[in-house]
Structure formats: structure tokens, C-alpha cells
Amino acid sequence: MWDLVVVGAGPAGASAALGALAADPSLSVLMLDRHDFPRDKACGDGIAPHVLDLLAGVGVTGIVDDWTPVRRFALTWGDVEVDRDMARPNWVVPRTVFDHRLADAAQTAGAQLVRRRVRGLEIQRRAVLVDGEVDARFVVGADGAHSVVRRDLGVKPGPVALAIRGYAPTPSARAASQVIAYGPGRQPSYAWSFDRGDGWSNVGYGEQLTSDRPRPTRADLLAHLEALLPGASGGGKSWWGHHLPLSGWTWRPSAGRVMLAGDAAGLINPMTGEGIYYAVATGLLAGRAVANALRADSADAGTSYRRRTARLLARHLRHTALTVQLTRSGRVLDAGIRAAAADQRIFDDLVELGLADGLITRRLLRGLMS
Ligand SMILES: Cc1cc2nc3c(=O)[nH]c(=O)nc-3n(C[C@H](O)[C@H](O)[C@H](O)COP(=O)(O)OP(=O)(O)OC[C@H]3O[C@@H](n4cnc5c(N)ncnc54)[C@H](O)[C@@H]3O)c2cc1C
Numbered sequence: 001m002w003d004l005v006v007v008g009a010g011p012a013g014a015s016a017a018l019g020a021l022a023a024d025p026s027l028s029v030l031m032l033d034r035h036d037f038p039r040d041k042a043c044g045d046g047i048a049p050h051v052l053d054l055l056a057g058v059g060v061t062g063i064v065d066d067w068t069p070v071r072r073f074a075l076t077w078g079d080v081e082v083d084r085d086m087a088r089p090n091w092v093v094p095r096t097v098f099d100h101r102l103a104d105a106a107q108t109a110g111a112q113l114v115r116r117r118v119r120g121l122e123i124q125r126r127a128v129l130v131d132g133e134v135d136a137r138f139v140v141g142a143d144g145a146h147s148v149v150r151r152d153l154g155v156k157p158g159p160v161a162l163a164i165r166g167y168a169p170t171p172s173a174r175a176a177s178q179v180i181a182y183g184p185g186r187q188p189s190y191a192w193s194f195d196r197g198d199g200w201s202n203v204g205y206g207e208q209l210t211s212d213r214p215r216p217t218r219a220d221l222l223a224h225l226e227a228l229l230p231g232a233s234g235g236g237k238s239w240w241g242h243h244l245p246l247s248g249w250t251w252r253p254s255a256g257r258v259m260l261a262g263d264a265a266g267l268i269n270p271m272t273g274e275g276i277y278y279a280v281a282t283g284l285l286a287g288r289a290v291a292n293a294l295r296a297d298s299a300d301a302g303t304s305y306r307r308r309t310a311r312l313l314a315r316h317l318r319h320t321a322l323t324v325q326l327t328r329s330g331r332v333l334d335a336g337i338r339a340a341a342a343d344q345r346i347f348d349d350l351v352e353l354g355l356a357d358g359l360i361t362r363r364l365l366r367g368l369m370s
Helices: 011-023 049-056 095-108 148-153 218-228 276-295 302-327 330-342 344-355 362-369
Strands: 002-007 029-033 070-077 080-092 112-115 121-123 128-130 134-141 160-169 177-182 189-195 200-208 237-245 258-260
Touching: 002 011, 002 128, 002 276, 011 029, 011 049, 011 095, 011 134, 011 276, 029 095, 029 134, 049 080, 049 276, 070 330, 080 177, 080 330, 080 344, 095 112, 121 148, 134 148, 134 276, 148 258, 160 218, 189 218, 200 218, 218 237, 258 276, 258 302, 276 302, 302 330, 302 344, 302 362, 330 344, 330 362, 344 362
Parallel strands: 002 029, 002 134, 029 112, 070 177, 134 258
Antiparallel strands: 070 080, 121 128, 128 134, 160 200, 160 237, 177 189, 189 200
């Protein structure tokens, strides 16, 4: 009987293990992942400094120190543009590297990692049975966009985007910069070019899938990328398309022995495609909730998880959803980018909202509505 079984050992899963073991190093924690590590993951590879703050809180430091920080961030929509230094640098680190280091850190903390493709779980009175043979007091479903744990909990998926990513040589005009270019049609849709600092950029394009327009093909996605960021895909390799489960107005984790974290919980910022911060934040909180429930000899970690995640994310998710609604009107998107170009503080507010857990401040609202 494991104290905690974590399904998926990406950022959310490794963080769940780290959160539990930081609270109580004596816990038995098993991480199950269908892949061996290192493994690739379709992603923009953008890592906000807030992610590193959270990891430092559980003793994980220095995992991106050998990569070059990126300070510049540009947002464009048609011919309006803001291009400024961020208050704190970001990192662009391939997920083959970042996730491997995080999974290693969880193992160093005491978790076991076993390769296994989980097919399903059964919630029993005293435990959770994974795949009919692994017993756990608690389970964290951190198995990404197509989570089987979410399916078995009966949680319906929310809005989804589809994006393609590749690696291409960095043109000099986009060096040392993270660039997001919003598409001309309905939002959210955007292309990105994130310089890794080693001569290569992570480039891609994604858009929200809706029932009233055809699903874009790989050729469509690549054509949009090239139209929005000319030259970005030249010499590109390792193209990979993937779904992004986007966050909505609310998120209400259920009570009990099983919790969802990261993409499995549908937590990707619809403005920017950022999901690693949410994955690490919710993973850590889920792991801590398990340690607290075990200490209290309780069968319910989900209720305290719900309370703690609400404190961190409830207002932020509403503000993000509102911004996405507002910016569906091109006029508001235009005004927001112009306001951020005119005022560093509005730019900083926008970055906090898009990359971590920021809110719509008064000055940002004035900017969006100007
Ligand atoms: C194209 C693209 C660009 C993006 N760009 C960014 C960006 O620049 N910055 C950012 O912060 N976020 C970005 N995101 C979002 C980010 O990739 C995700 O939010 C993040 O990976 C979530 O972490 P996770 O641990 O929840 O899920 P994942 O990273 O998907 O990890 C899930 C793990 O579960 C495993 N798994 C899945 N099913 C099973 C199963 N049945 N049994 C066992 N194991 C299983 C998988 O092998 C995987 O290791 C992007 C996403 C996409 C698709």
C-alpha cells in the first residue's frame, strides 16, 4: 500500500511527489509514467521565474542555471507591438532537460519512478486501486492533457487548443527574446518564437479549437506560424503537435482520495499557453494536501487541496478568463498592447497575468479599455 501514487511524472507529477515528501520525507511515493525519462514533450519550453520560486520552496534549486535567461518579451498583433524587458527573466529549457531534472529531484527526495501506462483506477472505501493491482491511500492524476485519471473521475474536459512546436535556428532579429504574435482571427490564437540562448529557438503556433470551424491541419498550423512570424520555421525540426487543455472561469477540485493537477486538471493559460507554473503550483499543493491528510488520518485530501488552490488561483483564473473574453474584441487587444507599450507597469501586470498568477490591476483594466 503506497501512501501516494502519482500518475504521470511531468512537472505536475514530480511536484506532487516533491510536495508530499517535503512535508513528510517518510512517505512512500510511487510515480508511474508511460515513458522513460528523459522524454520530449511538445511545449514552448518557456519557464517563468515563479516556477523556480516554487521549486526552491521544496529545496530544488539550480535546475536551469546552465541555460541562458531571457529578459526581453514582445507581443504583437498586426502592426501594434510592445517589446520590453520583463521585471524578471524567463528561461527557455527543452522539456527533455527540464522534466528529467525535476523527475530526478523527486527521486532524490525519495519517490520511486516506474514505467507504466496506467489504464484506470477504482476508488474504494479505504484505498484507490490503480490498474487493478497497485494500492494507494491517495492518487494524484498528473497524466496530462488526455488524463485517464480525469476520465475515471468523470470530470468533463473544458476548452482545448491545438498547437505545433518545432526547433529552428534563431534569426538575429529575434535573439535573446520571447515573442508572441497574436493571429488576425478570433482569439486565442498565436505564434511564438522563444530563443533558448544556444542558437536555437522553440517556435510554434496554436489556436483554440471550436465546433464552428474546421480543425486545423499540420500544414495549416505551420502556414499560420510562417505568416505571423516570417522566417521562424526555416530550418526547423522536431515538429510535434499537441492539445492544450485551457483554463476557464472556475476550477473546483473534488473531495476525497484522488486529485488532479496540471494539464490533467485543465490548467493552461489561454492567453499565453503557459501551463508549467500551474502544473508545479497545483502538484506541490496536492502533494502537501496528501501529507496533511495522512497526518490527520483522514480519507479526504481533496477538500484542503480545493481550499488551498482556490486561495492561489480562483481570482486569477477569473481574471484570465475575463481578459480572454475582452481580447476577443480586436479593439481591446489593440488597446492593451498599446497601453503596455506606453507604460512598463502595465506591461509587467500583463506578464504576471499571462505567465503566473497575476490579476487584472486597475491600471491594466484602464489600459485594456482605453
Ligand atoms: C505546443 C505547446 C506549447 C506550450 N508552451 C508552453 C510554454 O512555453 N510554457 C509553459 O509553461 N507551458 C507551455 N505549454 C503547456 C505545458 O506544456 C503543460 O502545461 C505542462 O506540460 C503541464 O505539465 P503536466 O505535468 O501537467 O503534464 P505533462 O507535461 O503532459 O506530463 C504528463 C505526464 O504523464 C504521462 N502520462 C500520460 N498518460 C499516462 C498514463 N496513462 N499513464 C502513465 N503516465 C502517463 C506522460 O508521459 C507525461 O510524462 C505548452 C503546451 C503545448 C502543447
